[in-house]
Amino acid sequence: MTARLYVCSGLDPDTPDTAFVVLVVDPDGTPAERAVAALGSYCYEGDGAVYLVRTDGWAERSLRDGWLTVDVAVRPEALRQVGVDPLGFPGRSAVDPQALLVLSARTTADPAPSAHLAEPTAVFVAGPGVPLDDLVDAEDEWPMVLAPPPART
Known part of the structure; x- marks a missing residue:
C-alpha cells in the first residue's frame, strides 16, 4: 500500500468551499510513509493541527496532464530528530x-479547481482501512500541515 492523495473541501470551517490537498500516510506502511x-x-501544535516548520520540510506540488503530484521534502536534520x-x-x-x-504521491485532478488549491497540504496518519471522511470529521485527529516550499534564495 502506498500513501493516499486526495483533493477535498470542508477542512476549514471558516472557508468550507476551499479545496485542499490531503495526504494520508500509513504509520505501518512503506519506509517513506x-x-x-x-x-x-x-x-508544533496550534489551531487544531500540527505544523512542520517550513525550514525543516515542505510539500512540493505539481499539476501536469491531469495528475497532481505531491513530493514531501525534508531536511536530514529533521529526519534524524525523529529517528x-x-x-x-x-x-x-x-x-x-x-x-x-521522502515521499511522492499522485492522484488524478481536474485542472480547473486544482489551479486554485489552498497552499498548505494536510497530512493525516491512518491505516489503509480508515476512510478519509472519518479522518476529516474526527475532532481528535489533527492533520500535520506542510507549507509550500520556501522561496529560492
Whole structure:
C-alpha cells in the first residue's frame, strides 16, 4: 500500500468551499510513509493541527496532464530528530538540493479547481482501512500541515 492523495473541501470551517490537498500516510506502511508519520512528533501544535516548520520540510506540488503530484521534502536534520535515517532517501528536492525527497504521491485532478488549491497540504496518519471522511470529521485527529516550499534564495 502506498500513501493516499486526495483533493477535498470542508477542512476549514471558516472557508468550507476551499479545496485542499490531503495526504494520508500509513504509520505501518512503506519506509517513506513511516518517515512522514514520524514527523508529526517534531511539529508544533496550534489551531487544531500540527505544523512542520517550513525550514525543516515542505510539500512540493505539481499539476501536469491531469495528475497532481505531491513530493514531501525534508531536511536530514529533521529526519534524524525523529529517528529516521536520512540515508534511506537518496532523492533531492528541486527547490533545495540539501533537502531529501521522502515521499511522492499522485492522484488524478481536474485542472480547473486544482489551479486554485489552498497552499498548505494536510497530512493525516491512518491505516489503509480508515476512510478519509472519518479522518476529516474526527475532532481528535489533527492533520500535520506542510507549507509550500520556501522561496529560492
